[in-house]
Amino acid sequence: MEISGTTKRKDLPSAPEHLNWIVDGLNLTAMAWGPTDGFPVIALHGWLDNAASFAVLAPLLSGCRVVAIDLTGHGHSDHRSDDAAYLIWDDIPQILKVIERQGWKDCTILGHSRGAMIGTLLAAAMPEHVRALVTLDGLMPEPHDDGEFVHQLRDGLRYAARIATRAQRHFSSVEDYVERRQRYGVSREIAALLATRALEETADGYRLRNDQRLQSPSAVKLNAQQIEVVLRSLSVPVLNVWATEGLVKREWVADLVDASEALIGDLTRATVEGHHHFHMEREPAAEIAGHVLDFIAGLETNRNGAG
Template sequence: MGDETGAAQDCVWEVDGLRLAGRAWGPRDGTPVLALHGWMDHADSFQELAPRLAGCRVVALDLSGQGLSGHRAAHATYNIWDDLPQIAELLDLLGWQDCVLLGHSRGANIAGLFAAAQPGRVRALIALDSLVPEPDPDETIVTTLTAFIEQTRKQKARPPRLFPSTEAYIERRTAQGNARRTSEALAERALAPHPDGVSLRGDPRLFARSAVKLKQADVEAVLRAWRCPVLNIWATEGIKSKRPVLAQLAARAGELVMTYETAELAGDHHFHLEPGAAGQIAEAVLAFLDRHGCR
């Protein structure tokens, strides 16, 4: 059971007829924290950070189509806003009127959209190595829709990715730039047994383009809509170091968000899976929540 010892509890919910899975840490009466993972990750992304958030009840969700959660129906999509109604429903099932939203990467972007659309349900927003969806200044709605249709059809027809062994999956992630420790930590929940080795659980449709890309005005509207305090923690070797537009967004957030604090910690994009960095993140998060009366 999830308790003060750091042990995790496996959780399952049903939302809109879809099985959602997750993990929970901490006392049931602790500060409610809903944790949202990055693209093609899952709830175990928070296995180092969540137990360090003392006094918090951290529920980490496997977003639909990832981890142990079910895949969406054949007619459905995985646009970033498709998760928002499911998050609202999950908060209802948990009995949480509001919560702290903790998001990493794509999960931070989803959390940011939710905090803008449902400000009364978010008492604080913690964004790890991302903040909001990147605006696309050049691509037109027509080219985006074309790619969305073609890629969705292609990915829908693609069988799950196979690996001859768990080690092969770990080596693949490592070759793509993840630390070996990160790759090992994420392997179990990302893979399913297969007669030819292991298969990737993630829905291939997650690789397809979104139907719409937000523009700069849309992103700024999201930033202006936040009513909760925001803590944005970046990794020194994370995605901001590779995408200058994210540095620009962080600077814009400092101008538009009522209460915006930012920090940078040593590590790569999955720094929250490194014990040392996870301890630093937890310390910063707890101090932030206390400073703003969110616990």
């Protein structure tokens, strides 16, 4: 297995393998790139995205086996049962079982946005299964004021009850979905790439695959002390890559970035020009890949030296 600290590949995107497993009674699907004996990486996408969000970045991670999961309720994966929710820690048991199904003792977690938050919780709680953590424009959610706990619980419960009665959203065409997704700040190319796994064709157009309950506010959110404990508990090497025009524009995220320097024991931080979905555009993705491959090469050097 050879890990290069730089990347020169330009032929993007590369055709992936399509995988699926039955885990805890749910069908989980994924896209995979790279040799099966490559450096093991599990990739976790952001909120309302899907595995295709890694179709530009993953082929650039030469020497890696990148398995990008459609998290439950997203892409081609099953929705959770009617009595279940989509809190950021709910995916962790299934992710651990996917790692096991790959025959991996551990792996590097690569997460974007919400996927970065899930990956951070996983790395903090179950470090024996995580060799390292790479987060892309994300780390932890905004801390919640304890005094708002009951109000948040009420909002989550009431909204979940309302959304359960709604029909799944339909679009007249793929173009309709692409145009609507563009209104939320992504380029046409990014929206079209996400559409490949976000939509299911029906007799009268296209149905959105995402579970609408993902739109519901979480009934329970983490407070500042819990977030600090999670970051202090990270015992694996961490690489944070932030987009210049991404979440760091928000004051609470800028504070989190500063705090992480003191709270995370083994932290490497990088900044790349671009917006929140910078890993889905060719030039930023190539720069991100360089940071990730350098980071992984360092892990391998330290691992071999220790051995």
